[in-house]
Amino acid sequence: MGQPTPPTSDHLPISSTTSNTMTNGANSNLQQLDAKHHHIWLITGPAGCGKSTVAQFIAKAMNLPYIEGDEFHTDSNVEKMSKGIALTDADRWDWLTQLRQEALRQLRAGSLGVVVTCSALKRKYRDVIRVAPYYSHDVLVHFVYLHAREEVLIARVGARKGHFMGASMVHSQCSILEAPGPDETDVISVDVSGSLEEVEEEALAKIDEAVRKALLMDS
């Protein structure tokens, strides 16, 4: 929360929930399989779709650092969202750039991949992140798009405790959401209406598939 960490800082704002312990031995070498690329895994979707929950699981399963998008907002953005006021494109612009820079910084620091939570509600927001390979040519950007009916998300945010984002924000986010189109081939879609276990399993399986595809790409 608060001011974003400047990209030049030595401080790594990796969530303390990220651990080197694998949850599943079969997945422990998933990212390491592909030594040719660095991967940025954006966990996306509107408020309440489970970005933070799923991202922490993926980061742990793949032994990758995790960047919590919420921690990169300015105080004024957080204040707006706490009051139920939707952010504008202008409010999100620097935030998106900061997330892209931070993800690249983590890769430069030696990680083969990084998991980032970011709503990425509009195509032009996703395009901001898609610029990453311009800076490092071996970077592959993937969006894991978590989706469910608005009612499901409202219920989940309503039941969640201790978060600045209220249930009213779900509607405003769903109303500006531009669901990824079929031409956005870097998107993995996961229906999150089911149990958390099902969602996590499906997300990880689809990520596995994307890593394997990336391996074949240049071979």
Ligand SMILES: Nc1ncnc2c1ncn2[C@@H]1O[C@H](COP(=O)(O)OP(=O)(O)OP(=O)(O)O)[C@@H](O)[C@H]1O
């Ligand atoms: N598949 C699921 N089934 C049931 N509950 C879930 C599921 N996924 C997430 N949750 C719960 O829903 C709530 C919202 O999840 P989470 O905070 O991860 O969403 P988010 O997308 O990061 O939200 P925000 O954009 O507001 O930060 C949490 O209380 C979480 O435990």
Ligand SMILES: O=C(O)[C@H](O)[C@@H](O)[C@H](O)[C@H](O)CO
């Ligand atoms: O308005 C938005 O674009 C979202 O609410 C973001 O502000 C969230 O902070 C982020 O997606 C958390 O991961």
